[in-house]
Amino acid sequence: xxxxxxxxxxxxxxxxxxxxxxxxxxxxxxxxxxxxxxxxxxxxxxxxxxxxxxxxxxxxxxxxxxxxxxxxxxxxxxxxxxxxxxxxxxxxxxxxxxxxxxxxxxxxxxxxxxxxxxxxxxxxxxxxxxxxxxxxxxxxxxxxxxxxxxxxxxxxxxxxxxxxxxxxxxxxxxxxxxxxxxxxxxxxxxxxxxxxxxxxxxxxxxxxxxxxxxxxxxxxxxxxxxxxxxxxxxxxxxxxxxxxxxxxxxxxxxxxxxxxxxxxxxxxxxxxxxxxxxxxxxxxxxxxxxxxxxxxxxxxxxxxxxxxxxx
Amino acid sequence: xxxxxxxxxxxxxxxxxxxxxxxxxxxxxxxxxxxxxxxxxxxxxxxxxxxxxxxxxxxxxxxxxxxxxxxxxxxxxxxxxxxxxxxxxxxxxxxxxxxxxxxxxxxxxxxxxxxxxxxxxxxxxxxxxxxxxxxxxxxxxxxxxxxxxxxxxxxxxxxxxxxxxxxxxxxxxxxxxxxxxxxxxxxxxxxxxxxxxxxxxxxxxxxxxxxxxxxx
Numbered sequence: 001x002x003x004x005x006x007x008x009x010x011x012x013x014x015x016x017x018x019x020x021x022x023x024x025x026x027x028x029x030x031x032x033x034x035x036x037x038x039x040x041x042x043x044x045x046x047x048x049x050x051x052x053x054x055x056x057x058x059x060x061x062x063x064x065x066x067x068x069x070x071x072x073x074x075x076x077x078x079x080x081x082x083x084x085x086x087x088x089x090x091x092x093x094x095x096x097x098x099x100x101x102x103x104x105x106x107x108x109x110x111x112x113x114x115x116x117x118x119x120x121x122x123x124x125x126x127x128x129x130x131x132x133x134x135x136x137x138x139x140x141x142x143x144x145x146x147x148x149x150x151x152x153x154x155x156x157x158x159x160x161x162x163x164x165x166x167x168x169x170x171x172x173x174x175x176x177x178x179x180x181x182x183x184x185x186x187x188x189x190x191x192x193x194x195x196x197x198x199x200x201x202x203x204x205x206x207x208x209x210x211x212x213x214x215x216x217x218x219x220x221x222x223x224x225x226x227x228x229x230x231x232x233x234x235x236x237x238x239x240x241x242x243x244x245x246x247x248x249x250x251x252x253x254x255x256x257x258x259x260x261x262x263x264x265x266x267x268x269x270x271x272x273x274x275x276x277x278x279x280x281x282x283x284x285x286x287x288x289x290x291x292x293x294x295x296x297x298x299x300x301x302x303x304x305x306x307x308x309x310x311x
Numbered sequence: 312x313x314x315x316x317x318x319x320x321x322x323x324x325x326x327x328x329x330x331x332x333x334x335x336x337x338x339x340x341x342x343x344x345x346x347x348x349x350x351x352x353x354x355x356x357x358x359x360x361x362x363x364x365x366x367x368x369x370x371x372x373x374x375x376x377x378x379x380x381x382x383x384x385x386x387x388x389x390x391x392x393x394x395x396x397x398x399x400x401x402x403x404x405x406x407x408x409x410x411x412x413x414x415x416x417x418x419x420x421x422x423x424x425x426x427x428x429x430x431x432x433x434x435x436x437x438x439x440x441x442x443x444x445x446x447x448x449x450x451x452x453x454x455x456x457x458x459x460x461x462x463x464x465x466x467x468x469x470x471x472x473x474x475x476x477x478x479x480x481x482x483x484x485x486x487x488x489x490x491x492x493x494x495x496x497x498x499x500x501x502x503x504x505x506x507x508x509x510x511x512x513x514x515x516x517x518x519x520x521x522x523x524x525x526x527x
Contacts (some may be wrong), residue, residue, distance in 0.1 A: 114499035167314050196408050282329045289325050296416035300431050303420050
């Protein structure tokens with residue numbers, strides 16, 4: 001029971017802290033003191049109190065999208081095990097539902113961007129679609145190979161079996177962490193892929209899609225976006241936390257890994273520039289290449305053990 | 312550990328196909344040499360032998376240091392542009408190379424039984440490294456990138472031969488070394504020569520060579 005309460009607490013608090021820490025690290029590398037790590041939370045509250053301006057050319061889609069977006073991501077969050085390898089809801093094949101619910105939220109944010117009738121937002125939507133067509137195969141190949149190897153068809157306990165498969169299992173874990181980390185950068189719209197701070201429409205992807213949103217809508221979209229990053233980070237944490245850890249140890253490990261990822265993302269953002277559009281597709285396809293390697297490794301492992309499932 | 316290193320070797324091949332600076336590609340070539348050295352270090356438990364020492368010398372000195380520095384020297388001396396100038400966009404190179412790598416490993420999976428040292432991963436990665444480097448050579452315009460592609464090919468063949476390194480006689484090792492040495496040396500000279508005559512090292516120019524003696 002306490003795990004479920006902790007999971008809900010993580011879903012509601014960690015996304016703000018995650019973004020806050022990233023900004024703090026960016027400020028540190030820039031030689032500034034930076035805002036408090038709770039600043040995203042203050043911004044969220046401030047935006048919730050504001051009124052909003054809605055363009056007269058938009059339809060109901062634009063109105064429902066922010067809430068639908070957040071609802072979808074929160075729902076997806078129920079399937080991801082956060083603390084102690086326990087998800088709130090878990091059943092066979094939940095990762096397929098997870099991916100499709102995230103796709104639903106993406107679909108709505110894309111048509112909402114098109115709904116405003118702004119040419120900039122249409123351009124952002126087009127870029128978002130082309131990125132997600134490259135991201136989704138990578139996600140499915142990675143998770144499906146792990147599932148095929150471990151014989152477990154849900155996020156829960158996915159890694160526990162992998163950790164007992166020797167070198168191949170560890171290799172698959174490392175490569176999956178690489179894939180999921182790149183996925184955080186793409187889905188969270190962070191620097192090499194997208195710049196969350198830019199105000200030049202021509203270079204933006206996600207930021208340009210939410211140009212027309214303001215007030216509570218913007219707050220919900222920002223929260224949903226950072227929650228998505230936390231969900232992917234917790235997938236990484238799940239792959240790394242050893243089996244059989246106590247609740248306290250698992251919580252400390254989880255927090256440490258999420259903190260480390262935030263520091264890493266902040267450092268990457270300070271150290272690299274955003275890639276130009278043509279290079280970006282190579283970067284995103286590299287994710288699929290690595291996931292193909294995971295698939296190949298899985299096939300080797302399955303071929304070597306005639307049972308198909310490594311115990 | 313060896314599996315990890317072999318996979319890293321495969322990933323360097325993918326990296327090679329998307330990097331657009333020649334200098335970066337030369338650095339990756341040097342990294343491949345270091346990875347080969349580590350593979351030798353971890354795979355041989357036998358006591359020090361002449362063949363073992365030779366393999367260490369060949370990877371660490373020749374592949375990781377000598378050839379990259381020679382290529383860098385050619386790069387500086389001929390003031391080659393830093394871009395690789397591929398015929399097709401790097402994105403498609405990456406797609407094709409990753410499918411070569413994937414199918415290389417997958418197909419080799421069905422060639423069981425292998426010997427003790429030659430695992431499917433070993434075979435697949437080295438085989439696809441050879442194919443990827445051939446692809447690399449055919450899709451880049453510059454002569455220098457062709458030389459780099461040839462050195463990549465060499466690395467692939469070397470990885471291939473490492474699986475049977477215990478039985479490999481010294482003379483075969485020497486042959487492998489001589490091969491790459493002569494290739495890099497001669498091509499280096501060739502590029503130097505071409506540069507002095509044409510002031511350009513693009514293989515595009517070579518297509519336009521004609522008999523220009525009979526000017527009526």
